[in-house]
Amino acid sequence: MRVMNFSAGPSNLPDEVLKEAQENLFNYHGKGFSIMEISHRGKIFEEVHFEAMQMAKKLYEVNDDYEILFFQGGASLQFAMIPMNLNLGGVCEFANTGIWTKKAIKEAQILGVNTKIVASSEESLFDHIPDFTFSDDADYAYICSNNTIYGTQYKKYPKTKSPLIIDASSDFFSKKIDFSNIAMLFGGVQKNAGISGLACAFIRKDMIERSKNKNIPSMLKYSVYSENDSLFNTPATFAIYMFNLEMKWLLNQGGLDKINEQNIKKAQLLYKIIDESNGFYKGHAKKEDRSLMNVSFNIAHDKNLESIFVKEAEENGMIGLKGHKILGGIRASIYNSISFEKVKKLSEFMEYFAKKYV
Numbered sequence: 001m002r003v004m005n006f007s008a009g010p011s012n013l014p015d016e017v018l019k020e021a022q023e024n025l026f027n028y029h030g031k032g033f034s035i036m037e038i039s040h041r042g043k044i045f046e047e048v049h050f051e052a053m054q055m056a057k058k059l060y061e062v063n064d065d066y067e068i069l070f071f072q073g074g075a076s077l078q079f080a081m082i083p084m085n086l087n088l089g090g091v092c093e094f095a096n097t098g099i100w101t102k103k104a105i106k107e108a109q110i111l112g113v114n115t116k117i118v119a120s121s122e123e124s125l126f127d128h129i130p131d132f133t134f135s136d137d138a139d140y141a142y143i144c145s146n147n148t149i150y151g152t153q154y155k156k157y158p159k160t161k162s163p164l165i166i167d168a169s170s171d172f173f174s175k176k177i178d179f180s181n182i183a184m185l186f187g188g189v190q191k192n193a194g195i196s197g198l199a200c201a202f203i204r205k206d207m208i209e210r211s212k213n214k215n216i217p218s219m220l221k222y223s224v225y226s227e228n229d230s231l232f233n234t235p236a237t238f239a240i241y242m243f244n245l246e247m248k249w250l251l252n253q254g255g256l257d258k259i260n261e262q263n264i265k266k267a268q269l270l271y272k273i274i275d276e277s278n279g280f281y282k283g284h285a286k287k288e289d290r291s292l293m294n295v296s297f298n299i300a301h302d303k304n305l306e307s308i309f310v311k312e313a314e315e316n317g318m319i320g321l322k323g324h325k326i327l328g329g330i331r332a333s334i335y336n337s338i339s340f341e342k343v344k345k346l347s348e349f350m351e352y353f354a355k356k357y358v
């Protein structure tokens with residue numbers, strides 16, 4: 001029996017993906033070795049690697065203006081690589097919508113890049129996506145599409161002539177997006193598309209060009225990744241294998257539109273319980289900016305009930321519901337692999353809990 005896992009990341013993986021990995025763990029497709037035990041330069045691993053890239057591009061329907069790159073170091077290493085590779089000595093603009101954008105801004109500042117914060121929702125504990133416009137001539141304009149801790153998400157990305165960079169770690173591969181405005185979309189894959197150890201970026205070729213003539217160590221330079229198909233050094237081969245299986249799973253689900261439909265239904269179920277609880281539950285995010293991925297809420301009726309909620313949920317087979325330590329409260333992460341049925345179970349538990357303790 002597997003529990004219902006609402007962890008924020010690393011998070012639940014589809015049963016089908018885990019089973020396929022399990023079946024092949026000891027003896028990869030009858031070859032007598034595990035995928036973890038072979039060279040990243042051999043044909044067998046290369047197939048996994050390039051197929052993963054192809055499937056990822058297919059899911060987002062990106063054209064040949066973009067390359068997909070694989071990194072280690074998580075999304076957090078990109079906070080430093082982006083300013084290193086993409087700043088042109090001008091201004092780099094940020095919208096500050098939570099801890100993850102703050103960290104990205106900090107890394108850029110450590111590197112001495114000229115940063116400008118065009119908007120912030122920090123004063124109200126990042127409970128909404130602020131209104132703002134980026135300049136048209138920034139070196140780049142940076143946002144985080146889904147704020148994992150606070151449960152806010154952009155419904156529309158800002159229009160700007162500056163190259164738009166998006167940290168999509170926590171809503172990666174959750175819906176189709178229009179790339180026409182996007183210079184780089186990146187994320188760690190352990191939240192919505194795989195396991196830890198792998199970060200992935202869709203990056204427009206003119207951005208890779210920017211890094212070419214810069215004096216940057218090889219492992220930190222986009223053009224090195226590009227020229228070597230992300231095989232400059234030994235990549236996280238098992239994480240790439242798992243990412244491959246996830247991409248295949250997503251395609252088998254019918255692609256990103258189908259997954260998005262499901263994600264909308266799941267989130268609506270939980271927000272409805274919150275909104276109709278007569279103030280027992282209170283969502284953290286403003287309604288118009290609510291995330292489909294992370295539902296962060298408090299038990300406004302009595303905050304002391306929050307730890308009891310987490311404990312009783314666990315007794316009912318639901319784990320990972322404790323909110324991030326910065327915000328407290330409850331957070332249900334309902335990424336791609338969480339089925340509607342599991343979210344239904346959680347919503348029923350929430351209803352039951354509110355009745356019991358009101």
Ligand SMILES: *Cc1c(COP(=O)(O)O)cnc(C)c1O
Pocket residue numbers: 009073074075076077100144146147148167168169170188189191199
């Ligand atoms: C989790 C998370 C990160 C950090 O990812 P790492 O892979 O741990 O570096 C960055 N951005 C967002 C939005 C996240 O949710």
